[in-house]
Amino acid sequence: MKNKRTSIKDIAKALDVSITTISFVLNGKGEERKISKEVIKKIEDYVEEVNYRPNQVAQSLRTGKSKILVFMVEDIGNIFFAKIGRIIEDIAYKKGYKVLFASTDNDDIRSRELINVFHERQVDGFIIVPSPGIKKDIAQLMASDIPVVLCDRYFEDLDTNYVMLDNYGAAKEGTQHLIDNGYQNIAFINIETEQNQMVERAEGYKDTVEAAGLPVNIVAIPFSETHSEKGKNILRKVLAGTDSKIDSVLFSTNYLTQNCLELINEISPSLKHELGIITFDDDPFFKINSPSISSIAQPLQAIGEECMNIMFKLLKDKDRKNSETTKITLDAHLIERDSTQKKKHSF
Amino acid sequence: MKNKRTSIKDIAKALDVSITTISFVLNGKGEERKISKEVIKKIEDYVEEVNYRPNQVAQSLRTGKSKILVFMVEDIGNIFFAKIGRIIEDIAYKKGYKVLFASTDNDDIRSRELINVFHERQVDGFIIVPSPGIKKDIAQLMASDIPVVLCDRYFEDLDTNYVMLDNYGAAKEGTQHLIDNGYQNIAFINIETEQNQMVERAEGYKDTVEAAGLPVNIVAIPFSETHSEKGKNILRKVLAGTDSKIDSVLFSTNYLTQNCLELINEISPSLKHELGIITFDDDPFFKINSPSISSIAQPLQAIGEECMNIMFKLLKDKDRKNSETTKITLDAHLIERDSTQKKKHSF
DNA sequence: ATTGTTAAGTAAAACGTTTTATCTATTTTG
């Protein structure tokens, strides 16, 4: 009943030709291996006729190549990663690669386990948004001569291929935009982390306000508290402004924006019209919100494309171990909307 | 240099034990096959020591099982699918399965190609959000005795496992909510499609307004025009209300909501405060928007869980061909917000 | 003393490919 798929052996039997010959023909080595035109034709026709497709698992076992790439992110349910994932997927498919997605939750243990699992599965390459503590594992992975591209983050003292946003520059630009529009007391709302992309955003902010002679006000919310009452209280205090009254905020990531906006709404509906607001990561609804919300948009398409450019380069390169790593830094795109147009007086 | 991974053969050599014995021990068949305690211990210790991990590709080839599931959706960059994907991924990993994601763009050709590709790769099961015209391919896939669960949509006349929203009921509930709040002229904004989930939503809407003696007004925007000027014009006309003035809208899916809200904003900023608005698929920003937007939220967690319940049942079931299909219909969750609180007069 | 049983283990086939080495005719070359 369970009709087994046709294998190369079945074809060999049917055409009275050796397995080897068929394999050569299928892999386009017919000419090279001096297989006669007639035999080539015969095989190709038959393959077409029975719609034979080689068993990829067997191919993988033999060649050690799987034609599978893996995209390891913090959370594939986060729209930022999901969008990049889609872009990567599309590019990969065009070249015959499939993409496994995996969410690490930014957890080192989970990341490590995933790397091992995929390594066992003989995936051909890794695109990784690394969790903070897996530098060693990344190094090991690279040492085992498998293509690795880091995305969104990197490690200062590890020579890897990566594709990053110019986080420092982007934060600078966003902050300067607030300053240019007359804001004088800007808070930078961040999550508590040592991930370099966040650190750089904080630096960009800090250097810019300092250069303008304005006060530095960095608020770090623990990752675990972004949805909790405790986190809300931290924000409440900032907005209440014990020392000096804040007139604007820069959110460092889309985790925070949503929750903080919600909170701002909760504290005082008029506040969101008075406060200058700009955030990293754009969202379609920012345009619709009132006020529409300014953002520092990441070039998702470019991020995905660059990751795949590097990946394909690595996949082709026979001795990639000896070739230089590629490091790409991309510019963000500042989207100016109503939330950063300083109003002379609140209403 | 390129230190090959240790294989079962290496262990055999190192311990002077046969390959077979090791395989039995590794697969927990040591007792059953009467391997002595000492040998079992010796093998287990060594395996631990050298951190041996079996080559999964070889396992797959031999057993025909890959421990990979595939989740085929319309677009993994769409937050609705991305969220479900994340839930499925988490459940899968707990049982040692990995998940391949694939976006079909709702295109039949692409869907068909993907199904074939994954079939070749010997994935163990499919969770599919089917494009409109691949009923036959789904049937074929099921005939080849591989677990298939449809998600979000199904085919009327094909006996499959599926997990669906009660689209009819959900649309009914949403529509009734508008009626209860005093709206009298409700438009249903849909994409032009024959996908059953959309048809059912339209029916739910239609039956409800008709039962209340209110006019039926179904607007179908071609899929390709959701972002175009042409699509906008269709909407403009509806909102202008040539025949009768519309006082509220029900959006059938999250593709539309964003664009239409944008357009409503564009046409007249005050309109969004006057119009009753409710939409399928919740979004975090609906809560923050002013007015906050009512929605018919899908139970993402439950959808993911039910898909996986069925999948695991199928994976276990030896003769699933003869067992009954499982059909699950889930209820939506109506979230009432400001956008459906009828205002006595516009402002 | 033969037969049967069990304990403890192994050899070898199989999964479906790719690839290396080899083979036989035929043709070319010196």
Next chain:
DNA sequence: CAAAATAGATAAAACGTTTTACTTAACAAT
């Protein structure tokens, strides 16, 4: 005309497992 080269193909090993069928030794039963 013998040696060398080439055309056209194939056998068999290899990838790393799982699994079937077998072996051997020890012991028990008749």
